[in-house]
Amino acid sequence: MELLFKDLSAELKNRRIHPSYQRIKVLDYLNKNQCHPTVDQIFKDLQREIPTLSKSTIYNTLNLFLKSGLIKVINIENNDAHYDIITKNHGHFKCESCGKIFNFSIDLNTFTTEELSGFKIIDKNVYFKGICPRCL
Amino acid sequence: MELLFKDLSAELKNRRIHPSYQRIKVLDYLNKNQCHPTVDQIFKDLQREIPTLSKSTIYNTLNLFLKSGLIKVINIENNDAHYDIITKNHGHFKCESCGKIFNFSIDLNTFTTEELSGFKIIDKNVYFKGICPRCL
């Protein structure tokens, strides 16, 4: 535990982010909950441990992590953003029944098309929608 | 012009949508502006032709078209939704400088993975982000 905190702290320092208590807690949460949580889920769960926590801090922290490339944001619907600690390229499947977001591996690094020859590609995203096995 | 209106009208009737003047105008707009416009762009442009037009009508109409599968919605950022009259599967590239959304052809129909073997896939989406040639 002590050790884990040190690891998280080091991870933040690597990214030139000052490892405050709240930031470490958010990073810890994202590491333990790799289910693509929303701001609300993160806030409600962490608030039980940190009663004085503010939702603004969650937004600030996530945007900070985003800028440094520590996490990625998933926008499938235009309502709630989901956050992903796994930054290596992979696809997402969102169940339209239970709302759960699943990972699947897909390699888009190989994909190129002459239609985008003059374009500078920074980011590639793939997501499917449908019904998960549990809901079928 | 008269003929075009008839075509659009027939298209709506096919989908069991009553072809009102506003609905035909929105469909006409989407046909002529295949650049993935937002609600605001559609509203502002059509308002010049139809001074009494309401933004609610745009929302209602687009949601109606969406339900019937006549159009598709593009959610790349979580701010403004863009609408696409082209419903056959293709990829989108959003320029982070000018905001423009480009089409490119990509075939995901063939893509399968055993990770999603038990899943019912309804919809597949691909979008890239980066800088377009004009902005480079």
Place this chain on the structure above:
DNA sequence: TCGTTTTTTGTAATGATTATTAAATACTAT
């Protein structure tokens, strides 16, 4: 310890979308 910077917190503002309801229009049957 004092002054400065950073971080957190609380609240207000923003903005896109939806909900609601009344007005306008289209349709139907007498």
Place this chain on the structure above:
DNA sequence: ATAGTATTTAATAATCATTACAAAAAACGA
């Protein structure tokens, strides 16, 4: 044609996620 009914549009209010802002708290450095 007319009256009554159903549909569509318009205007406005409500919702809700996110951002902006400013004060309080904490960390830092001399």
